[in-house]
Amino acid sequence: MRKILIVGAGQSGLQLALSLRARGYDVTVMSARTPDEIRGGKVMSTQCMFHPALQLERDEGLNLWEAETVRVEGLGVSIAAPDASRALDWVAKLDDYAQSVDQRVKMAGWLELFEERGGKVILHGVTTADLDSLARMYDLVVVAAGKGELVQLFDRVPELSPYTAPQRALSLAYVHGLAPRPEHPDYSAVRFNIIPGIGELFMIPAYTLSGNCDILFFEGIPGGPLDCWSDRPEPKEHLHRILGLIKQYLPWEYERCTEVELTDERATLAGGYTPVVRSPVGELPSGNPVLGMADVVVANDPITGQGSNNAARCAASYLDSIVARGDQPFDREWMRSAFDTYWSYAQHVTTWTNAMLQPPPPHVLEILGAAAGKEAVASRFANGFGDPSDFQHWFLDPDKAAAYLAGV
Template sequence: MASIGIVGAGTAGLHLGLKLLAQNVAVTLYAEQEPARVRAGRLLNTVTHHAPTRARERELGVDFWAAAELAMDRCAIHVHGPQPFSLTGRLSEPGLCVDYRAYLPRLAEEFVARGGRLEVGAVDVAALETLAERHTLVVVATGRSGLTSLFPRVPELSPHAQPPRLLFAATLDGVRMPEPACMQANLVPGQGEVFESQFITRHGRVPSVLIEALPGSELAMLSTRRRDEDPAAFDALLLHFLHRFAPSTYERITPSAFGVRGPLEFLQGAFTPVVRRPWAALGGGRFVMAVGDTHVTNDPLAGQGANAASASAFSLAASIQEALRSDRPFDEAFCHDAEVRMWAAVAPATDWSNALLQPLAPHVGELLFTGSRDTRVADAFLSAFMIPERILAVCATPEATAAFIANATTPPPEALATTLGATQARALAL
């Protein structure tokens, strides 16, 4: 019987494992930590799951946070500068921010409940060779223990030579959350970006912040200064920056109660976005595949990391299932074909993430400004913004953007017919 081994229990590993289990494939998941330890650990991220990923979660039967009141169906973008403006819109398909200290353990437990095997322990390159003899195919869904060294960088798809942003994320006390729930994005020239969202934790919903600081900027201090040396001073600095660069958040803060929620409630760091070849040859004619962040690591600016990981996992699951059905070997030809399919699934997220790391094109800036004046444009733009395949087409050229604005502001035929009918009725009455 075929057996698949998955090293790594993040979004990609869990979604792949659950998808294969649903297809009656035997799966063993190799996790670095027990679910209980993940629950008690440090903040992992502040990711948002957008509509395509939430649809995949429904397909997997793991949409455990489906209650409508938990989702965020509004988003606001505040453009700072000499002539600041803001746009706020309603999302056609709400997003969801769940603390991964709750999300990952819950999915891991569900994986086991459905018949998957979970083994806990670190896996390095040497151990991977052993696993490859145990399983029909091994998939790497983590970069820990030096495993990314197996998968070479693809230069033509990896334009960044250093981290484009320095990162700080935290859950917060002393911030009154907006009602209804609304993601906030502040675009600050020369500094970077400041995001606020509402985060679903085991303690309930709490406010969270993600700061993407340009290297060398004032905001970068939040990524490089050690909070544990003086938590009060650090929190005062964070409050200062929110006052300057996120006033829509600051106006809901009670300064005397403000601060990071605890010593495990923040993270700092930086990484260089990269696309790697998602397969490698092992001894004995065996091959190993990479999925999720091990294949493609995107800057979190576009909020697409977990979403791309899920898309990548579903793509690879389809390739594995087709190979098993046709008794196709997991050889180099399989790896090449799976790579093409996976890249097609995740390339839009990478392209959109890289685009946002550059200064806004004039026609995109004009689109944002138009959205600040017309809620129809704001609704349409922000709904598309969360789905790379849609927004890339919208922003591709000035002509595409103009057509998008025209379409957003043109009444649908049925509305036009109703308006014309009412006009004719008034004319007859006169």
């Protein structure tokens, strides 16, 4: 039985660990926290997983909260005018529903499930020295912890990493009490609100420790009015500040917020990180290679909501590569090949996400405008969040966009 060590207990690491256990592998996961510590900690992210990624979880029997989690059945876009009115507003139905489960709920539950299914858990923060002494005991070491010292094992790839600083100041709050959008009171949708030159607000229906909720998530252009979180306000002040910004820039969304309250005292988060692509093979001081996955090697800004989706896809891709390897060694060449298979998909997500961080060019504004009057355009944009590889064919290139719009 092949022995595999996975460092990191997030979406990608635990999904891979559980999938490998189901196929008889001897798997150990290193986690810095217990399930109870995860549940009792601060929120870790926003997330909205679309149908293809959700199906990967279903296929492995990991969709433990699907029945009680609100279904996200649409995606809407609004653009604010200088006077804070709506210059553009539309919503499209998704072909298949999306869902968002608080990672405190999911990762704690998956870590417990992994132990129930015979997996080994080591509760310990991991340094490079720790990993160096452990690596020789395993056939394969996978690093799935996207933060901390171990990330430095993987070199940045400059030609695939155009940014050297965070492109958005991120701030979020999980809340109860958000009223439905009057345009679609009978179904839930992610609302993507654009404030030109300032940033974006996402309203994401989700599920947390206390049941269904919504995530208020600002992405602020650095140095602008939404970049105001360096003082790390306390949770109530954090929410108060978010609501004040919504009232100022997006009053139609503020109308829904009059009764909101935090889901818990750990339901706010602020920060930012630099989008980056790294080499998939890291080398420990002993010379042993380790394989990076998901955010460790491909970290995108959350403006396109692809983090958990990418992680799920990476876990599924690496699973296939590991199983196909059989008893052959997991050497550097195999590690690069496993990453290249994943990158054949992830490259499209990275290209699209990096493009969305820039001011929208004329052809993108034309597409968003056309979507307000043409259901087919709105639907293709909304469903592209489930499969971003489609955007290369019509959204990212002005000539392809013109040809597509002429055809509809």
